[in-house]
Amino acid sequence: MEWDLSDLYSGPQDPRILQDLEAALALAQGLDPQGLLDPKGAQDLLERYEKALELAYKPLNYASLYFATRTQDPEAKALLDRVRSRFTEVRNRLVPLEVALRKLPEEAFQRLLAHPGLADLGHFLKRQRAYAPHTLSEREEELLNLKALVGRSAWSQFYTEYTGRFRFRVGERELTEMEVRALRRDPDPEVRREAHRALYGKLLAEAPTLSAVFNAVYLDYLQDLRLRGYRHPLEPVALRDEVEVREIEALLEATKAHYPLVERYYRWKAGRLGREKTPSEDLLAPLGEKPKVPFAEARALVLEAFRRFSPELAEIAREFFEKRWIDVYPRPGKRGGAFCSGGLPSTHPYILLNHTDDLDSAHTLAHELGHGVHFYLARKQRLLNFGASTPLAETASVFAEILLDDLLLERLSGEEKTLLLAERVEDAINTLFRQVMYTFFEQRSLEARKEAALSPEAFHALWDEEQRRLYGEAVAWTELDRAAWAGIPHFVHYRFYTYSYALGYLVVLALYGKYREEGEAFVPKYLRILEAGESASPKEILAEAGVELGSEAFFRYGFGVLESWLKALP
Numbered sequence: 001m002e003w004d005l006s007d008l009y010s011g012p013q014d015p016r017i018l019q020d021l022e023a024a025l026a027l028a029q030g031l032d033p034q035g036l037l038d039p040k041g042a043q044d045l046l047e048r049y050e051k052a053l054e055l056a057y058k059p060l061n062y063a064s065l066y067f068a069t070r071t072q073d074p075e076a077k078a079l080l081d082r083v084r085s086r087f088t089e090v091r092n093r094l095v096p097l098e099v100a101l102r103k104l105p106e107e108a109f110q111r112l113l114a115h116p117g118l119a120d121l122g123h124f125l126k127r128q129r130a131y132a133p134h135t136l137s138e139r140e141e142e143l144l145n146l147k148a149l150v151g152r153s154a155w156s157q158f159y160t161e162y163t164g165r166f167r168f169r170v171g172e173r174e175l176t177e178m179e180v181r182a183l184r185r186d187p188d189p190e191v192r193r194e195a196h197r198a199l200y201g202k203l204l205a206e207a208p209t210l211s212a213v214f215n216a217v218y219l220d221y222l223q224d225l226r227l228r229g230y231r232h233p234l235e236p237v238a239l240r241d242e243v244e245v246r247e248i249e250a251l252l253e254a255t256k257a258h259y260p261l262v263e264r265y266y267r268w269k270a271g272r273l274g275r276e277k278t279p280s281e282d283l284l285a286p287l288g289e290k291p292k293v294p295f296a297e298a299r300a301l302v303l304e305a306f307r308r309f310s311p312e313l314a315e316i317a318r319e320f321f322e323k324r325w326i327d328v329y330p331r332p333g334k335r336g337g338a339f340c341s342g343g344l345p346s347t348h349p350y351i352l353l354n355h356t357d358d359l360d361s362a363h364t365l366a367h368e369l370g371h372g373v374h375f376y377l378a379r380k381q382r383l384l385n386f387g388a389s390t391p392l393a394e395t396a397s398v399f400a401e402i403l404l405d406d407l408l409l410e411r412l413s414g415e416e417k418t419l420l421l422a423e424r425v426e427d428a429i430n431t432l433f434r435q436v437m438y439t440f441f442e443q444r445s446l447e448a449r450k451e452a453a454l455s456p457e458a459f460h461a462l463w464d465e466e467q468r469r470l471y472g473e474a475v476a477w478t479e480l481d482r483a484a485w486a487g488i489p490h491f492v493h494y495r496f497y498t499y500s501y502a503l504g505y506l507v508v509l510a511l512y513g514k515y516r517e518e519g520e521a522f523v524p525k526y527l528r529i530l531e532a533g534e535s536a537s538p539k540e541i542l543a544e545a546g547v548e549l550g551s552e553a554f555f556r557y558g559f560g561v562l563e564s565w566l567k568a569l570p
Contacts, residue, residue, distance in 0.1 A: 001295075002069070003350055004324040008062040012079050017059045021086040024055035028093035033100030037108050039115035046121065049097055050383050054344055056090040059083045061343055068352055072333040095141070101128050102135045123536050124384045130239055134228040144227070152220045159213050159492045166206070168198040177487070178336075184284045196281035200480035203487045207456035210486040214459065218449040221495050233446055237496045241390045241503070242537045247550040251503060254555045255436040256469075261562060262433050263472030265425050268569055270474065272422075277476040284426075288419045290359045295328055298355070298362035302369055305403040309515075310523050316373045320351060325372070330354040338364045340371035340397075342378075345386050349375040359420075363401050370400030378533035385535040391549070392538050394504040395511065396530055398431075402512055418570055425565050432505045432562075437470045438498040442491060459485055506558040507538075510547050513557030 009017055027048050035041035063076075063083040070076040104112070112118055112125055136144065168180040171194065175183070183195035203210070221233075230236055234245045270278040272287055293301070299321060307314035320326050325348060327334075334354070341350045351368045355361045374396035378386055388395070405424055409417060444462050448454055460482035467481070490497050511529075515522045525545040532541045539549045548554055 001321070001324060001326060001328040003065070003327040003352075005062060005065055005350070008058060008065075008347060012063075012066060012075065017062065017079075017083065018086075020055045020059050021083065021090070024052045024090045025086065025093065027052035027055065028090050031094070031097050033097050036097075036100055036104055036112070039111050039118065042112050043115065043117040045097065046118070046384070049094060052090060052094065054346065054383055056087050057344055058347065060087045061341060061347070065341060065350055065352075069327055069331075069334045071335050096138060098128065099135060099138050099141060101125075102132045104129075104132075120382065120535070121384060123534065127242075127534075130242075134230060134236075134239075136228070144224070148220075152217055155213050155216045155220070156493050159210070159489065162209070162213075163206075163487070163489075166202055168195075168202055170194045170198050184281070185286055187286055187289070189282065189285070192285060193281045196478075197480065199487070200478075200483055204480055204483035207459070207483050207486050211454060211456045211459055213492060214445070214486075215449060215453040217492055218446050219453075221446070222450060233443070234496060237499070241500060242539065243391070243503075243550065248499060248503075250550055251506065251555075252436055252439060252499070254559075255433060255502060255506075256440075258559050258562070259433065259470055260472065261559075261566060262429050262470055263474040265429065265566060265569075266471060266474035269422070275476075278474060280475055280477050280481050283475065287422055288415060290419070291416065292357055293359050293362040294357045295355050295361075295365075298365050301362060301407060302366045302400070302404055305366065305407040306369075306373075306400070308407065309403050310527065312527065313373055316376050317369050319376075320349075320369060320372055325349065326351045326353065328353050328355050330356070338368050340368045340375065342371070342375035342387060345379040345381060345383055348379070363404065366400040366404040367397040370397035373400075374530045377527065377530040380531050381533035381535050385533050387534055389534050389538050390500045391503050391507055392529070392541065394501070395508055398505060398508040399511060399526075401427075402508070421565060421568050425562075425569070428505070428509075428562055428565070432502045433470060435498040435501040435505075437466050438488065438490070439496060439502070440469075441466045441485060442496060442498070456483075506554070507542065507547070507549070509558035509561045510554050511542075511545065513561050514546060516561075 031045055031049060031052075033045075035045045060083050063080040067073075067076045067080045109125070109129060113122060118125065135141070163177065166177055167174045168177065169175075170180060170183060170191070175198070177199070180195050180199050183191055184199070186192050186195065224230075225233060225236075228236075232238075232245050234248050238245045238248055266278045266283075269282075269285075269287070270276060273279075273282060273285065275282075303314050303317055306317050327350075330336075335352070336354060338353045339351070341352075343349050349372045351372055353361070353364060353368065355365070374388060378388065405420060408420055412420060441463055444466075445454060445459060448458065448462070463485040464477070464482045467484075468477070485491065511526065515526070522545070529541055529545055532544075542549050547557075
């Protein structure tokens with residue numbers, strides 16, 4: 001099955017693509033920030049601002065999707081380049097209005113909040129306002145953007161290009177990083193050992209260069225914190241996620257308090273492997289052969305898992321298949337991996353897969369369809385309230401995977417059931433506990449960077465301490481493992497992004513815990529979460545389902561679910 005993009009445009013030559021971009025640019029050019037001082041004028045301005053965004057996003061959405069299945073097609077790339085260029089022009093023309101909104105005098109801002117015509121944009125307006133203390137003048141913002149081109153962005157691009165040229169010898173083969181990482185899950189222990197040595201040996205050798213990159217982006221971030229008046233390194237990410245710094249720290253500490261669950265699991269895995277400790281090269285070792293799952297079977301399983309939870313959810317998911325909103329199989333020129341493009345409230349989501357008829361692909365289908373139904377339901381919101389905030393971005397996708405696992409665990413028995421339970425626990429460890437470990441490493445290395453540049457050995461030592469703290473005495477490490485930090489691109493491209501994976505996963509576990517407790521009564525509350533989009537803060541949206549973000553009960557639900565999964569292992 002290949003997706004049908006004609007709901008967006010008839011094809012790459014459709015004249016409406018450029019017409020929409022030109023219309024967006026014309027709208028953006030006509031926005032006078034002075035109009036924000038009058039509530040009625042502000043309502044008109046924000047409606048035109050929203051329309052400009054919609055007209056610009058739709059061509060970008062189409063060009064990106066079209067290119068995703070034709071990455072070797074020069075015409076597809078040329079279209080994407082043209083659209084991106086015009087889209088950037090539109091975004092740049094919208095910046096003065098955004099800056100003016102953030103820096104509006106308090107009295108004028110309160111008049112906007114009180115205006116009936118802007119009632120449904122209350123959360124959007126408050127989100128913009130929250131950045132006011134850290135927004136500089138228009139000229140200073142422009143200078144910071146220019147600085148980023150030769151600073152943070154340049155180092156980020158260098159890291160991507162430099163590591164992208166790495167090749168790893170395993171046996172007689174020269175492999176890319178993606179290929180060698182995949183071999184860490186190979187059934188053959190000798191292949192895993194070779195892949196481990198090749199991957200981390202290379203990172204250890206390249207640590208002097210890669211540590212220079214880390215030091216540069218860390219210093220850039222520290223400068224930005226000072227220039228924008230942030231008092232704590234976690235403050236920008238807390239502002240983005242609408243939580244308090246102390247709540248992030250509470251999440252980190254609560255997760256660290258449950259590190260013994262990780263040690264417990266890897267002692268169990270060591271026993272399965274016939275070892276006293278799990279060798280580090282076997283952290284991702286499969287414990288058995290996974291069943292084959294053709295796409296037709298995966299589709300039936302996912303729809304059944306959705307139906308058991310909510311027939312409405314299953315009917316929405318069915319539309320993706322019947323209306324060809326999914327591109328299923330790998331083919332030459334198609335990009336790898338999987339994603340769900342949310343589209344706009346006026347369009348609909350699209351899903352790209354590379355289905356390979358295995359259980360992992362079935363989980364991927366559930367994950368992306370979870371995103372799909374989330375975006376579909378959020379279309380009830382206007383564009384400025386559309387989508388999902390970071391803490392809720394993975395809610396529907398991971399919840400969908402858990403629903404699929406529940407169905408499979410009922411149908412499986414014996415060894416197959418044990419393997420699925422183990423995989424579920426490992427997913428939790430990698431999505432929750434390891435991401436928190438990454439955050440502790442990032443905090444400590446960034447703090448050290450305030451004093452001086454860190455040597456490769458300093459990075460190695462911090463990483464080694466954090467991973468030993470996470471896994472306890474359950475894992476046998478090698479000297480090469482100390483360099484693993486250098487191969488994690490999140491540390492270069494973003495700041496403290498990994499913590500958000502942990503937060504998002506705990507949100508899902510807390511919601512799942514409520515579902516196990518309340519049964520069918522929980523379903524309407526869950527659907528309202530998906531429908532809410534970004535019309536309110538994550539705390540407000542979750543509160544309607546009886547989940548208090550960051551509370552003692554929140555952590556009890558989340559870690560309680562994990563405890564139950566571990567106890568189910570034989």
